[in-house]
Amino acid sequence: MWAIWLIAAxxxxxxxxxxxxxxxxxxxxxxxxxxxTSFITDSVFIQTIxxxxxxxxxxxxxxxxxxxxxxxxxxxxxxxxSIVGKDAIVTTTIDPKQGIGQIKxxxxxxxxxxxxDIVIEKGTEVKILAIDGVKAVVSISKKSSKKVEETV
Numbered sequence: 001m002w003a004i005w006l007i008a009a010x011x012x013x014x015x016x017x018x019x020x021x022x023x024x025x026x027x028x029x030x031x032x033x034x035x036x037t038s039f040i041t042d043s044v045f046i047q048t049i050x051x052x053x054x055x056x057x058x059x060x061x062x063x064x065x066x067x068x069x070x071x072x073x074x075x076x077x078x079x080x081x082s083i084v085g086k087d088a089i090v091t092t093t094i095d096p097k098q099g100i101g102q103i104k105x106x107x108x109x110x111x112x113x114x115x116x117d118i119v120i121e122k123g124t125e126v127k128i129l130a131i132d133g134v135k136a137v138v139s140i141s142k143k144s145s146k147k148v149e150e151t152v
Contacts, residue, residue: 001038001042001044001047002035002038002039005031005032005034005035005038005047005051006031006032006035008028008031008034009028009029009031009032009035010028012024012025012027012028012031013025013028016028022066023059026055026058026059026062027055029054029055029058030050030051030052030054030055030058031051031055033050033051033054034047034048034050034051034054037050080131081131083105083106083108083110083128083131083136084128084129084130084131085127085128086105086106086127086128087105087125087126087127087128087141088103088104088105088110088112088125088126088127088128088136088138089103089104089105089123089124089125089126090102090103090112090120090121090122090123090124090125090126090138091103091104091109091122092122093119093120093121093122094112094113094114094119094120094126094138095119096113096114096117096118096119099113101113101114101120103126103128103136103138105128105136110135110136111134111135111136112126112135112136112137112138113132113135113136113137113138114137114138114139115129115130115137115138115139116139116140120138120140124140124141125140125141126138126139126140126141127139127140127141127142
């Protein structure tokens, strides 16, 4: 009977590889424990009880631990949201009435709009507050409200 439990364990482990739930793995371990039991007793009933109880206990005891280990943050930080909070330089005057304006941050040029509905001149250092659609929402940087004299 041990060979049947070994084959069952192999099938469970192969099925676990094909899935991502990390649930079938415990059934494979239960089958291995039932195989060890088959060396002690010839009773199929006892072997089946060992398989069911051990698999159930392994699932119940390790599932909460596994959830803690594999806890995933639901938010996905994309390239766009990675610039929020950074300082940038205005490369094209930001004019809320015309709806134009651009900034440069980390070597990339972004369309921008001001959170305060004021005109921000080219060369001014700004802070990126948020992303709204395809535009960066900016305000004049607190640490430097003067123009930056660098070539942008």
